[in-house]
Amino acid sequence: MTILQQLVELSHWLGAEHRELAILGEGNTSALAEDGKSFYVKASGTRLMDIEEDGFVRVDLQKTLHALEHAEENDEATRAALEAGRVDPNEKKMPSVETFLHAYLLSLPGIRFVGHTHPVAVNALLCSRQAEELIAGRLFPDEIVVCGIAPLWVPYTDPGLPLARELRRRVEGYVRQYGVLPKVILMQNHGLITPAETPQKVIAATAMTVKTVKILLGTMAAGGPNFLAPHHVERIYTRPDEAYRQQIIAQMQAARESVA
């Protein structure tokens, strides 16, 4: 199966109505193309549930990263950068306004597919006053295995360039703290992002996050969450060694310098 075919399948899985992850034009998906220099991203105005190959726009990775670094935060500059990033000069569709965020995530080591959704269950938490404190602890072993040591929290930010830049700042901080990339990104009053190497891992992290949040909100009916003790978490989670942490940071710095 081609990468674009895999991306279509992933989008249909994330957009299926009964999963309640996205309705109408909500959410978007992307994948690094075979050449590693461009990526496919959902066109604006399309729906995950029934998108086909022609619903994606092929975008130049370096050009989009350059805009992420330098473009002004206004509608004209954003639109110009999105148009200029398109690989096919005859392309008429506009890439999603979240293309910058996808470009950044796909530039990270080992990330090839990105799923972004607005799940009902997850947003019930992300739109709550106590969201940030409630995600501070881990609840059960499989959450740690599939979703990692902690989700990355991103405070509410305007869509487009501002959100992509805030997300980049937060991912860099996360890597400094944990030595790995986040598997789950939670955006306040907005939704979920799961960057991964394969579509299967995007789906796994999405499904496990929905389950975790349902359980978390369920605990509120019975006295609140009983987080796993740190030594139990440590036993399940294998910390990366310092060499790996340095390697990830160096790769991220090199990627950023190449567009500076």
Ligand SMILES: [Zn+2]
């Ligand atoms: Zn969104």
